[in-house]
Amino acid sequence: MKRLFLALLISSSSQVFPCTTLLVTKGASQSGSVIVAHTDDNEMEDERIIYVPAQNYKKGAKRPITPLLPGDPRYVGKDRGPGYARLKGFAASPITGYIDQVEHTYAYFDGTYSIMNEQGLAIGECTCASKFEYKPNSKMIFDISELSHIALERCKTAKEAVLLVGSLAEKYGYFDWGELLIFADANEGWVFEISASPKAEGALWVAKKVPEGEVFVSANIFRIREVLRDDPDTLYSSNLFDIAKEQNWLENGKLDWLKAVSPGEYNHPYYSLRRIWRAQSNFNPSLNLSPHVENGYTTLYPFSIKPAKKLTVQDVAKCFRDYYQGTEFDLSKGIAAGPFGCPFRYVGPYDPTMNSVEPHPLPTFGAWERPISVFYCGYSYITELRSWLPPAIGAVTWLGLDQPITTCYVPFYAGMNDLPLGFQTGTTAKFSRDTSWWAFNFVSNLSGSKFSYMIQDIALKQSEIEGSEFQKQAEIEKTALALFQKQPQKAKDFLTKYCTDNADAVVKKWWDLSDYLIEKYSDGYVNKPKVYEEVGYPKEWLDQVGYKDGPLTY
Numbered sequence: 001m002k003r004l005f006l007a008l009l010i011s012s013s014s015q016v017f018p019c020t021t022l023l024v025t026k027g028a029s030q031s032g033s034v035i036v037a038h039t040d041d042n043e044m045e046d047e048r049i050i051y052v053p054a055q056n057y058k059k060g061a062k063r064p065i066t067p068l069l070p071g072d073p074r075y076v077g078k079d080r081g082p083g084y085a086r087l088k089g090f091a092a093s094p095i096t097g098y099i100d101q102v103e104h105t106y107a108y109f110d111g112t113y114s115i116m117n118e119q120g121l122a123i124g125e126c127t128c129a130s131k132f133e134y135k136p137n138s139k140m141i142f143d144i145s146e147l148s149h150i151a152l153e154r155c156k157t158a159k160e161a162v163l164l165v166g167s168l169a170e171k172y173g174y175f176d177w178g179e180l181l182i183f184a185d186a187n188e189g190w191v192f193e194i195s196a197s198p199k200a201e202g203a204l205w206v207a208k209k210v211p212e213g214e215v216f217v218s219a220n221i222f223r224i225r226e227v228l229r230d231d232p233d234t235l236y237s238s239n240l241f242d243i244a245k246e247q248n249w250l251e252n253g254k255l256d257w258l259k260a261v262s263p264g265e266y267n268h269p270y271y272s273l274r275r276i277w278r279a280q281s282n283f284n285p286s287l288n289l290s291p292h293v294e295n296g297y298t299t300l301y302p303f304s305i306k307p308a309k310k311l312t313v314q315d316v317a318k319c320f321r322d323y324y325q326g327t328e329f330d331l332s333k334g335i336a337a338g339p340f341g342c343p344f345r346y347v348g349p350y351d352p353t354m355n356s357v358e359p360h361p362l363p364t365f366g367a368w369e370r371p372i373s374v375f376y377c378g379y380s381y382i383t384e385l386r387s388w389l390p391p392a393i394g395a396v397t398w399l400g401l402d403q404p405i406t407t408c409y410v411p412f413y414a415g416m417n418d419l420p421l422g423f424q425t426g427t428t429a430k431f432s433r434d435t436s437w438w439a440f441n442f443v444s445n446l447s448g449s450k451f452s453y454m455i456q457d458i459a460l461k462q463s464e465i466e467g468s469e470f471q472k473q474a475e476i477e478k479t480a481l482a483l484f485q486k487q488p489q490k491a492k493d494f495l496t497k498y499c500t501d502n503a504d505a506v507v508k509k510w511w512d513l514s515d516y517l518i519e520k521y522s523d524g525y526v527n528k529p530k531v532y533e534e535v536g537y538p539k540e541w542l543d544q545v546g547y548k549d550g551p552l553t554y
Contacts, residue, residue, distance in 0.1 A: 021124035027213030067143035097141035120391030130178025140173030169203035264296025
């Protein structure tokens with residue numbers, strides 16, 4: 001019994017970082033913008049979105065490396081401005097090493113990983129299964145979170161970011177899980193994939209430019225396959241082919257990156273590939289992709305695809321809100337969805353967790369389908385990058401706290417001087433109406449009790465608010481551009497005020513929505529427009545649970 005309890009404790013205490021990320025190139029977007037998007041699906045206590053200001057340093061200064069380690073807060077220190085300094089009562093983050101600091105760093109928005117900087121460089125992320133993982137030491141000081149921070153502190157373009165983080169990982173060592181970053185600017189996007197090295201020092205990485213006119217998507221699996229040596233749209237670590245030769249990874253002189261460094265899918269079969277199938281099928285149904293594959297090394301799903309129609313931010317938001325509606329995997333169907341079609345599948349100690357190369361402490365006897373919108377999502381965002389506007393205005397992140405299906409996206413421009421206080425404070429461990437994240441998490445949790453009813457009210461409010469925001473966007477940007485051409489700082493002040501006021505108003509509306517939902521669906525009734533309407537349960541569910549076998553006679 002003691003051994004079983006210990007196994008349960010080990011399993012349930014694991015942090016989860018399984019995300020979905022995608023990139024829409026200029027030629028695949030309706031507006032001609034580059035779009036990069038990310039769902040941060042994790043179980044951390046810190047879901048704050050922090051504004052990190054631009055900073056200046058003396059020549060010769062050193063930058064401490066403070067990776068995100070299991071059990072520690074995301075970051076505790078004074079080096080990243082007042083947003084992070086607000087976290088009290090914790091020791092400073094552990095430092096694994098130092099690198100040379102630059103004299104000036106750019107301002108950026110930060111979450112579990114960095115999001116977008118003032119130069120209009122944006123990032124998407126997802127963790128992938130790798131055969132090689134270590135603990136940090138003097139030969140390996142970097143994790144992916146710190147590499148993402150340094151990229152936005154120092155870089156303006158996607159390719160520049162690839163080359164910088166790749167060289168740093170090679171020089172100072174990378175110990176973390178397998179990881180994928182999308183680096184995107186207003187002109188192009190690159191997919192950067194990294195693994196620790198079997199030599200337990202340095203790093204292995206490969207990067208590929210997403211072809212113009214196409215859409216890339218990943219969901220916790222490396223997506224680059226054959227590494228081409230002389231392709232200008234492919235970059236890789238200087239040691240890659242030497243180590244590949246030593247490890248016998250080459251087949252007829254060719255290197256399959258996924259097969260070389262990864263056991264395939266993360267967590268369990270179809271955990272990753274089902275989401276890729278769903279997104280690619282939604283963006284281009286005529287591809288007729290099968291949801292069934294032979295194994296985790298399948299080549300059925302292309303690296304990137306041409307969408308059937310050019311995509312918008314709204315199209316990406318719809319993709320992020322997906323739980324396989326209308327397919328054989330629809331999570332709102334079946335007895336597991338309960339009487340009201342709830343697509344949430346809560347995680348238990350019996351579920352597989354983390355990198356599939358790790359043995360699970362308990363026998364695994366089943367698994368749920370893994371949707372794109374998942375209940376444990378901390379936040380998601382969709383970033384537009386537009387080359388015809390200055391980055392302060394042309395780069396805008398549409399941020400949604402908690403899971404996509406029950407959140408409301410709000411715009412934050414790269415030129416902002418700060419972010420709303422409610423987005424930068426609080427913890428998921430303590431309920432507070434002063435913490436913006438809780439408004440959206442509260443509504444999400446409420447919806448699980450009568451999902452098929454409540455999701456209609458939630459979708460209506462999403463449409464109302466997001467529709468208004470998109471409608472205002474052109475006028476807001478016209479005003480900001482006029483100010484920017486004369487006094488850039490006034491434009492930044494204007495955008496900061498607009499975005500802060502709008503976000504605070506949306507949070508209030510979401511709290512009001514939670515009150516409305518409680519009133520309307522209290523005690524299982526539908527109380528609006530009339531009180532105490534007895535709707536009961538669907539006939540199909542009553543039949544499944546044996547209602548007809550209840551006590552009707554003595």
